[in-house]
Amino acid sequence: MNRPRKLSAEDITLHLIPLPHWRVQNEALVRECRFPSYLAGADFTLAVAKASEAMNHHPDLHLGWRKVSITLTTHDAGGITTLDFALAERIEALLAPSKT
Numbered sequence: 521m522n523r524p525r526k527l528s529a530e531d532i533t534l535h536l537i538p539l540p541h542w543r544v545q546n547e548a549l550v551r552e553c554r555f556p557s558y559l560a561g562a563d564f565t566l567a568v569a570k571a572s573e574a575m576n577h578h579p580d581l582h583l584g585w586r587k588v589s590i591t592l593t594t595h596d597a598g599g600i601t602t603l604d605f606a607l608a609e610r611i612e613a614l615l616a617p618s619k620t
């Protein structure tokens with residue numbers, strides 16, 4: 521399977537335009553989501569895990585009290601790729617009903 525190549529800084533900036541809640545930190549896309557309860561965050565974490573498993577691209581997830589931190593990077597490419605942005609878009613779709 522061909523993995524995507526690392527994107528340039530310019531490409532990353534363009535891909536971030538429709539994803540205003542995401543930022544770049546240490547060669548990764550990161551986002552923090554807030555929830556009305558711990559269990560709502562846990563449910564969201566499970567939904568992200570299922571979506572990422574379907575894509576075979578797995579983020580680092582940190583579940584805290586009423587928040588979830590997400591870090592996306594393509595380790596074998598050494599940074600951010602189109603695969604990271606595709607998963608970020610899926611995550612945003614999971615958040616759409618709650619507008620978190």
